[in-house]
Amino acid sequence: MKEFDISFPINHVPSKEEIEASAARALGVKRDKVADVQILRRSLDARGEILYRYRIGAAAQGDDPLDRYVLPEYKYVASAEPVIVVGGGPAGMFASLRLLMEGRKPIVLERGKNVHERKVDIANLSQRGIVNPESNYCFGEGGAGTFSDGKLFTRSNKRGDIREVLHQLVNFGADRTILTDAHPHIGSDRLPGIVENIRNCILEHGGEYHFSEKLIDLIRIEDGRSVQWKAVCEGGATYTAKSVILATGHSAWDIYELFARKGWPLEAKGFALGVRAEHPQSLVNRIQYHGKYQPWMPAAEYSLVEQVDGRGVFSFCMCPGGILVPSATSDGHVVLNGMSNSQRNSQWANAGIVCSVEPGDIPGYERYGVFSLLEFQSDVERRMFDFSSSLKAPAQRMQDFCRKRLSANLPKSSYHPGTVSAPLNELLPEFVYGRLRAAFPAFDRKMKGFYTNDALLLATESRTSSPVRIVRDSETMSAVGLPGLYPCGEGAGYSGGIVSSAVDGILVATAATL
Ligand SMILES: Cc1cc2nc3c(=O)[nH]c(=O)nc-3n(C[C@H](O)[C@H](O)[C@H](O)COP(=O)(O)OP(=O)(O)OC[C@H]3O[C@@H](n4cnc5c(N)ncnc54)[C@H](O)[C@@H]3O)c2cc1C
Secondary structure, eight states: OEEEEEEEETTOOOOHHHHHHHHHHHHTSOGGGEEEEEEEEEEEEOSSSOEEEEEEEEEETTSOOOOOOOOOOOOOOTTSOEEEEEOOSHHHHHHHHHHHHTTOEEEEEOSSOOHHHHHHHHHHHHHHOOOBTTBSSSSSTTGGGSSSOOBOOOSOOOSSOHHHHHHHHHHTTOOGGGGTBSSOBOOTTTHHHHHHHHHHHHHHTTOEEESSOOEEEEEEEEETTEEEEEEEETTSOEEEESEEEEOOOTTOHHHHHHHHHHTOOEEEOOEEEEEEEEEEHHHHHHHHTTTOOOTTSOOOOOOOEEEETTEEEEEEEEETTOEEEEOOSSTTOOOEEEEOOTTOOSSEEEEEEEEEEOGGGOTTOGGGGGGHHHHHHHHHHHHHHHHHTSSOEEEEEHHHHHTTOOOSSOOOOSOTTOEEEOOHHHHSOHHHHHHHHHHHHHHHHHSTTOSOTTSEEEEEEOOSSOSEEEOBOTTTOSBTTBTTEEEOHHHHTSOOSHHHHHHHHHHHHHHHTO
16 A cells, blocks of 8 residues: 555546556556555645645555445444433534444434524524524534534544544535545535434434433432433433433533532633634635635635734634624624535635633633633623624724724625624723734734735634533543543533534443443
8 A cells, every 4th residue: 555645736636547547656556456546635735836635545456455444334223222412413413323333222312403493593593683592503403513614624633533423424415525625514505414314314223312302400310239310301301321421512501500500520621712803705715825716716714823922813613605603592692603505605704713711811700610711701792792782793894903993884794693893902801802913913924915904803703612621531431420421522621623523422422332
């Protein structure tokens, strides 16, 4: 087996013959002696001529065959031992699929609605400003990942098999290019169908799905030698099993409160907070493709990081050709996030520009103990709501922000609830403002033209990851002192993003079946 790189112009899809010919050259054999070739990775290179760079794996006759991932089979589990999975986001879905592979029955409890009904609540949220606290951009089937950009890369190097996640997504309807693209994404027009296919697979294999079933209590039942968990839901329904996987996401504050009431292990966890920056996509294309952008090319991305006062300020969850959406889960908060469809063809590019926040940064919040960062996050979101008295986002042009000048007018934005000109330089906490202010001009040195008054900053970008961690035993993966109860995914503080949450789901489900 040999790995090598070849490049082709971005508008040229290489044929099987071209790839085999390059494999023969790389292996130093004749074409008919090439036994196997595989595209391992495809990445865009816009440094000179705009190319796709392909990493190819090739084997000649007599070599060991190429490693090809084979998905384990899902078993029929209707009468198998159940595991309760609370939350139907990426962590809960991929935990459930792993349970099927292990021959265990997932019983999924999801506080929100199925993905179709959820669309109505999302439309009401964007267009009429009505927040349904059980069904919104974070809550409902598929979790926070359903109406998103569906970016599938992760900064995390944590253990776990990302291939299992990507291959299952392809199995349930995602394009095969996600298996090889360096920066794969699915898009919010395709994700709901994939989420529905996952649910159907779980049901067809004997698992259970319960929507509008909100967990409000967990009771440990000890009888002699065995320990069981009773999950109590808001309407009074109860479900009992030896193991519960708790994958409720970073916005399920009621779950943290439940843990606090019970005296179960929680700790404050650093997160990141800042603004969403929205540029015209045409500007980002011009910068990133060095003026050589053509309309058939993919919308350009960016990823920026700068150290300010020893702390990182970085772009987060960049959505090329995307739109901004209101992702608060309760009234009285302004929270933004970004999503895009598979074509990434809106006229805007947006990204969170955030800086890390640690407990030492927020004097005055110590009195909230493990909830200090969560209270801080919530206060900033509320401050933005109080300014606009609605879901309209307080907003300021980028250079005006750095010059502490109120914007006389605002550029058009993709954010449907609307924007209101605001002194974000005063509304944001001082240390956040100071770091962002230093970072924007510095980003311009890496991406000439980024620092412009044509860019709009909107607040708040705050649900970047959980500000609380449910502490897990590193060996058993159950909550410390609570065998059988498995905190999982982003809400537990062990992942961030779709892929790492799905990977955590797989790891936790595997641990729960040992
Ligand atoms: C608009 C938007 C765009 C995003 N874009 C991307 C992207 O492009 N790429 C990326 O990697 N990440 C993206 N993210 C982040 C990503 O969606 C999350 O990191 C990921 O979904 C976390 O997975 P999770 O399963 O741990 O939690 P979640 O997805 O938050 O799922 C938790 C689930 O638990 C349910 N739940 C909560 N409390 C209860 C309860 N008490 N009882 C029953 N059910 C409950 C919720 O309804 C929800 O369905 C985006 C997020 C948003 C909001």
